[in-house]
Amino acid sequence: MEEKEFLQAILKKLGGMEIKIDGLEKGQAEINDRLSSLEEDSKITRSGVNTLLDWAEKVQVQVSIPLYRKDGD
Numbered sequence: 001m002e003e004k005e006f007l008q009a010i011l012k013k014l015g016g017m018e019i020k021i022d023g024l025e026k027g028q029a030e031i032n033d034r035l036s037s038l039e040e041d042s043k044i045t046r047s048g049v050n051t052l053l054d055w056a057e058k059v060q061v062q063v064s065i066p067l068y069r070k071d072g073d
Contacts (some may be wrong), residue, residue, distance in 0.1 A: 060066050
């Protein structure tokens with residue numbers, strides 16, 4: 001293989017690697033977007049659960065039935 005052909009083969013492989021790197025960067029950006037959305041969803045869920053626990057704590061006093069047990073009870 002001549003030097004020119006060898007260099008062309010190397011450049012061709014490097015071009016393929018650039019495409020793969022671009023694909024990886026795009027995939028990483030999509031994952032980051034999903035993680036941001038998941039974090040936002042978990043904040044909403046946590047808020048809802050805390051609201052329900054507060055409600056259950058208040059209601060159990062009125063109905064005299066424990067609706068849930070806190071850790072350590």
